[in-house]
Amino acid sequence: MRELNICHIYPDLLNLYGDRGNILCLKQRIERRDIKANVIEVKMGDKFDSNNADIIFIGGGQDFEQDVLLKDLKGDKEKALINAIESEKVLLAICGGYQMLGKYYKTHDGNQMDFIGALDFYTVGAKQRMIGNYAFKTESGIEIVGFENHSGKTYLGSGVKPLGTVIKGFGNNGEDKTEGAIYKNTFCTYSHGPVLPKNPEFADLLIKKALINKYNDDELATINDEFETKAHNSVMNMYINS
Amino acid sequence: MTFLACLICKITFFVLKITGRGATTLPGRMALKIKPDILKKLSNGVNIVLVTGTNGKTTTCRILEQMFIDSKKDYFLNKSGANLITGITTSFIMNSSVFGKCKKENAIIECDENAFKKVSLYLNPKAVLVTNVFRDQLDRYGEVTHTLGAIRESISNLKSTTLCLCADCSLTYSLSRDFENNENIKVLTYGVNVPFDEQSGETNVSDAEYCIFCKNKYDYDYHTFGHLGGFKCKKCGYSRVKPDVSVDRIIAIKADYSEVSLNIFDETFDTRVNVPGTYNIYNAAGAALALNVLGFEPKNIVKSISEFDCAFGRMEKFTYNNHNINMILVKNPAGFTQVTSHLSRIDNDFAAVFCLNDNAADGRDVSWIWDVHFHNLLSSPYLKKVYTCGKRAYDMALVLKYNGYDEANITVIENEDYDKEIEYIIAEEKDVYIVPTYTSMMEQRHKIAAKFGGKEFWE
Numbered sequence: 079m080r081e082l083n084i085c086h087i088y089p090d091l092l093n094l095y096g097d098r099g100n101i102l103c104l105k106q107r108i109e110r111r112d113i114k115a116n117v118i119e120v121k122m123g124d125k126f127d128s129n130n131a132d133i134i135f136i137g138g139g140q141d142f143e144q145d146v147l148l149k150d151l152k153g154d155k156e157k158a159l160i161n162a163i164e165s166e167k168v169l170l171a172i173c174g175g176y177q178m179l180g181k182y183y184k185t186h187d188g189n190q191m192d193f194i195g196a197l198d199f200y201t202v203g204a205k206q207r208m209i210g211n212y213a214f215k216t217e218s219g220i221e222i223v224g225f226e227n228h229s230g231k232t233y234l235g236s237g238v239k240p241l242g243t244v245i246k247g248f249g250n251n252g253e254d255k256t257e258g259a260i261y262k263n264t265f266c267t268y269s270h271g272p273v274l275p276k277n278p279e280f281a282d283l284l285i286k287k288a289l290i291n292k293y294n295d296d297e298l299a300t301i302n303d304e305f306e307t308k309a310h311n312s313v314m315n316m317y318i319n320s
Numbered sequence: 321m322t323f324l325a326c327l328i329c330k331i332t333f334f335v336l337k338i339t340g341r342g343a344t345t346l347p348g349r350m351a352l353k354i355k356p357d358i359l360k361k362l363s364n365g366v367n368i369v370l371v372t373g374t375n376g377k378t379t380t381c382r383i384l385e386q387m388f389i390d391s392k393k394d395y396f397l398n399k400s401g402a403n404l405i406t407g408i409t410t411s412f413i414m415n416s417s418v419f420g421k422c423k424k425e426n427a428i429i430e431c432d433e434n435a436f437k438k439v440s441l442y443l444n445p446k447a448v449l450v451t452n453v454f455r456d457q458l459d460r461y462g463e464v465t466h467t468l469g470a471i472r473e474s475i476s477n478l479k480s481t482t483l484c485l486c487a488d489c490s491l492t493y494s495l496s497r498d499f500e501n502n503e504n505i506k507v508l509t510y511g512v513n514v515p516f517d518e519q520s521g522e523t524n525v526s527d528a529e530y531c532i533f534c535k536n537k538y539d540y541d542y543h544t545f546g547h548l549g550g551f552k553c554k555k556c557g558y559s560r561v562k563p564d565v566s567v568d569r570i571i572a573i574k575a576d577y578s579e580v581s582l583n584i585f586d587e588t589f590d591t592r593v594n595v596p597g598t599y600n601i602y603n604a605a606g607a608a609l610a611l612n613v614l615g616f617e618p619k620n621i622v623k624s625i626s627e628f629d630c631a632f633g634r635m636e637k638f639t640y641n642n643h644n645i646n647m648i649l650v651k652n653p654a655g656f657t658q659v660t661s662h663l664s665r666i667d668n669d670f671a672a673v674f675c676l677n678d679n680a681a682d683g684r685d686v687s688w689i690w691d692v693h694f695h696n697l698l699s700s701p702y703l704k705k706v707y708t709c710g711k712r713a714y715d716m717a718l719v720l721k722y723n724g725y726d727e728a729n730i731t732v733i734e735n736e737d738y739d740k741e742i743e744y745i746i747a748e749e750k751d752v753y754i755v756p757t758y759t760s761m762m763e764q765r766h767k768i769a770a771k772f773g774g775k776e777f778w779e
Contacts, residue, residue, distance in 0.1 A: 093691075102690075140464070272687055305732070
């Protein structure tokens with residue numbers, strides 16, 4: 079029986095906006111294909127063994143908890159994460175978790191917080207929060223709907239590509255129509271919602287990439303996605319195409 | 321100016337009422353336009369108890385109200401949901417003469433956490449009860465520390481008061497430090513000294529795992545629900561204190577009520593808390609403390625706690641052909657988890673209807689439903705069928721599906737069709753629990769009440 083390990087980084091700290099729904103979604107979508115799914119939680123102070131991880135997930139968090147986390151991140155975890163990203167592990171990072179993979183976050187009054195710099199982008203704090211339902215389309219044509227809620231404006235460097243182009247909403251910075259970032263098998267987005275349940279095609283893309291990495295075979299059985307598709311379409315109809 | 325403001329407010333209220341609409345905020349808004357500080361005059365000489373915090377405000381106010389009713393005191397209470405400065409102003413004016421003299425001796429004021437900042441500039445409550453601070457709709461309130469900051473700022477606006485704080489909430493109790501050297505602000509506490517049963521202690525996420533002062537992880541002697549319980553920070557020493565009013569023992573938790581041993585300044589009473597849901601034990605303890613501050617006798621307080629009825633909408637019961645149709649409002653993950661925990665204890669067949677809207681008052685971002693704990697409810701053998709309704713009915717269906725509920729047992733009611741919902745409820749021929757968010761409740765309640773009995777809430 080095939081088996082995938084989902085590694086949830088900082089479930090104790092980065093647990094805002096229902097992002098754990100992504101873990102529930104990945105797990106169930108894997109299991110419905112008769113593949114065993116294990117969820118491994120890597121909390122503060124835990125050791126992170128990226129060799130064991132097939133899909134790594136990092137969610138968003140409250141600002142208050144971010145400095146607690148940065149202390150823990152520096153050192154072993156930072157190395158393991160960079161190593162996982164470079165070795166093409168599948169990784170999904172949302173909002174605060176996304177920003178953390180970049181070079182730094184500069185607040186609007188000039189304070190700079192250095193992050194792990196695994197990906198070539200940086201984030202600058204804006205006064206106005208970017209909040210609302212939004213949608214974007216990936217290069218491969220997957221349409222993704224979600225809810226964004228961030229004050230950081232992210233600007234991509236030449237070393238990464240955007241995950242998609244904004245259809246409606248702010249995306250990375252509200253200026254250049256880019257949303258998220260993609261580098262090797264690392265997918266970053268501002269999309270809460272949580273993003274995966276309403277975007278099953280995107281969820282399956284992550285699962286397929288993980289299966290190729292591990293088994294060199296990305297065959298995935300079709301499953302009933304009626305609720306998923308209708309949830310996706312209803313947001314598109316109410317907020318994006320209106 | 322006061323006269324004009326009051327007059328216009330009263331006329332607006334009257335017009336809205338005879339045209340059959342709820343008139344809770346618009347009249348106050350008009351009065352405030354004419355005289356922004358009108359609350360100061362209106363509240364002059366009134367004995368005020370103010371209740372704020374994320375969860376439990378309405379129920380707590382209802383318990384306080386019961387005490388005023390039982391002791392035949394003259395009082396008024398602002399209507400549930402009308403807890404912003406506009407609604408509070410409407411309530412004061414409707415209880416005052418047209419010259420702005422309040423006709424009631426006492427006022428129970430439910431106040432939104434953020435609205436408290438403005439309200440605190442004009443009112444001078446004798447007691448302020450802060451129930452708790454939980455994550456609420458994040459797009460509206462921001463992070464919990466933001467909510468806490470709003471409450472802190474409001475309290476520092478007050479000339480003098482007695483603060484009644486939940487000792488078990490590390491966020492709320494942290495306010496005690498802000499005012500420890502302020503001789504005009506007296507701090508008293510209430511709490512629960514023992515864990516609730518395992519079921520209600522389960523939550524997915526804690527809203528406060530790390531010390532608010534030094535960011536070290538808290539240790540807990542016990543949990544009640546969410547982040548509430550016997551917290552202590554080993555690093556800086558910030559920890560729960562023994563409360564002035566406490567629940568020392570949970571005697572029984574039933575489907576319709578709880579029985580607890582309540583200690584009010586070292587006098588102990590075994591009492592019934594006449595509303596279901598373990599979280600209401602906190603509301604009862606908080607109310608007991610505030611009532612004590614207002615000068616009520618402990619034995620009378622306990623009597624009122626054991627006798628009061630449910631607040632509007634928070635949990636409301638209708639009947640149809642000998643089946644109970646219950647409606648329970650949900651607003652945030654902690655409250656919703658308490659509701660699922662309550663439903664999981666029911667031991668006769670029932671169906672549930674979850675109604676999710678994403679209007680401003682519900683929170684535009686619906687992701688919070690993924691922080692709710694559904695496991696116990698969805699594995700209950702008595703839960704026979706689930707419906708979802710509201711603008712985001714499919715989001716609701718997905719939460720249930722990915723929490724493991726068989727999708728074949730979920731019916732999605734599209735287009736906010738509450739007539740269809742009523743058809744399904746009737747066809748169930750069993751007890752039904754309707755669990756809506758705020759605006760969904762407002763949209764359907766008149767239909768539910770018309771079909772299954774019950775009066776409109778603004779009457």
